[in-house]
Amino acid sequence: MWAELLPVGRGSASGGYRRYAWTAADGECRAWFEEQAKARALDYEVDRNGNQWAWLGDPAAGDAVVTGSHLDSVPDGGAFDGPLGVVSAFAALDELRGRGARFTRPLGIVNFGDEEGARFGLACVGSRLTAGTLTPDQAHRLTDGDGVTLPRAMEAAGYDPDALGPDPERLARIGAFVELHVEQGRALDLSGDRIGVASAIRPHGRWRFDFRGEANHAGTTRLADRRDPMLPYAETVLAARREAALAGAVATFGKIAVEPNGVNAVPSLVRGWLDSRAVDQESLDSVVGAVESAAREYAAAHGVDLDVVRESFTPVVEFDHVLRDELARILGTDTGLTVPVLGTGAGHDAGILSGSIPTAMLFVRNPTGVSHSPAEFAAEDDCVAGVRALADVLEGLACKEPARG
Ligand code: GLV
Numbered sequence: 001m002w003a004e005l006l007p008v009g010r011g012s013a014s015g016g017y018r019r020y021a022w023t024a025a026d027g028e029c030r031a032w033f034e035e036q037a038k039a040r041a042l043d044y045e046v047d048r049n050g051n052q053w054a055w056l057g058d059p060a061a062g063d064a065v066v067t068g069s070h071l072d073s074v075p076d077g078g079a080f081d082g083p084l085g086v087v088s089a090f091a092a093l094d095e096l097r098g099r100g101a102r103f104t105r106p107l108g109i110v111n112f113g114d115e116e117g118a119r120f121g122l123a124c125v126g127s128r129l130t131a132g133t134l135t136p137d138q139a140h141r142l143t144d145g146d147g148v149t150l151p152r153a154m155e156a157a158g159y160d161p162d163a164l165g166p167d168p169e170r171l172a173r174i175g176a177f178v179e180l181h182v183e184q185g186r187a188l189d190l191s192g193d194r195i196g197v198a199s200a201i202r203p204h205g206r207w208r209f210d211f212r213g214e215a216n217h218a219g220t221t222r223l224a225d226r227r228d229p230m231l232p233y234a235e236t237v238l239a240a241r242r243e244a245a246l247a248g249a250v251a252t253f254g255k256i257a258v259e260p261n262g263v264n265a266v267p268s269l270v271r272g273w274l275d276s277r278a279v280d281q282e283s284l285d286s287v288v289g290a291v292e293s294a295a296r297e298y299a300a301a302h303g304v305d306l307d308v309v310r311e312s313f314t315p316v317v318e319f320d321h322v323l324r325d326e327l328a329r330i331l332g333t334d335t336g337l338t339v340p341v342l343g344t345g346a347g348h349d350a351g352i353l354s355g356s357i358p359t360a361m362l363f364v365r366n367p368t369g370v371s372h373s374p375a376e377f378a379a380e381d382d383c384v385a386g387v388r389a390l391a392d393v394l395e396g397l398a399c400k401e402p403a404r405g
């Protein structure tokens, strides 16, 4: 499975992945998912929001156990963020079938669409629509960097954007969702554990800062006559770093658009996107509030206009304690060890769904902690341990009695 996915959407220069929602590379990943489902004689379906599902047993029976993740990527992303959870889901099913497991609850494997939000700016579009926290109207207004709207992109990929909307009946049939994911930090490496269980996701969001000045000639315009939006933008980047450090939070300007984007022109517009995350809501509000007021001061000093728009926000997620403890118990029974329980600053579909159904996450050790980069890595032994852990968890949750001796 891993070998089949490896070349899909991989850039030859960076070695990273560009599997953006509803593009050809995403389509190849989705075709792969469908093949995996059919090769295992699972019932395959695509829901109204374009999420893919593979079922063992009839989900209408209710109280289903679902696992999976996403196959899309950030720009020049790594191989593991997302795909590890989907590959491990199919591999865990194979492992359970090999153990002769007898399922008493329906088992689902899911690939959520557009988790990273790399193309349309909003993360977890598939799960937000399903949970009803993103309305179809809001989704229809999402537009990519080339001016293509989400509905047009979905149509071009062969999906019906008019079908988008909440899916409470589907969620009501799910008793537990467990997402396996590569760890995006070094907690497991430092503790010497292969596998961890998630406790919480820190609150996070994305804000767009539009600095508007005046385009002019880079060679002939006196410095004193310029209204250059790059200057307050640059000062704002430094302010974000300073405020985040003060609050023990993180703040990143990782994406920027410049108009007219000419080497010999003073820009008319600098648009920068701030991603900020903190341990609690209060710290996050204070960091973003301080960055915004600093940006307003800098903009005014340079005669530049500023608009700040919050494009997305995800409040703190505390994963279901009962399910989390059940995972730790199942994994602890198997290994005789205490499984570490970790918080994370990364967003996940499991976090979005946690408002509607019991959800949990398993993390697989990442020896460098690097993620959202081609250097993202997990060792094969640790990935295999992840599959076994996921199989144990699914067996504990969805099977009558452990088939193993
Ligand atoms: C998704 O991986 C995010 O945390 O932004």
Ligand code: MN
Residues within 6 Å of the ligand: 074, 081, 116, 372
């Ligand atoms: Mn990611």
Ligand code: MN
Residues within 6 Å of the ligand: 070, 081, 082, 115, 181, 347, 348
């Ligand atoms: Mn992910």
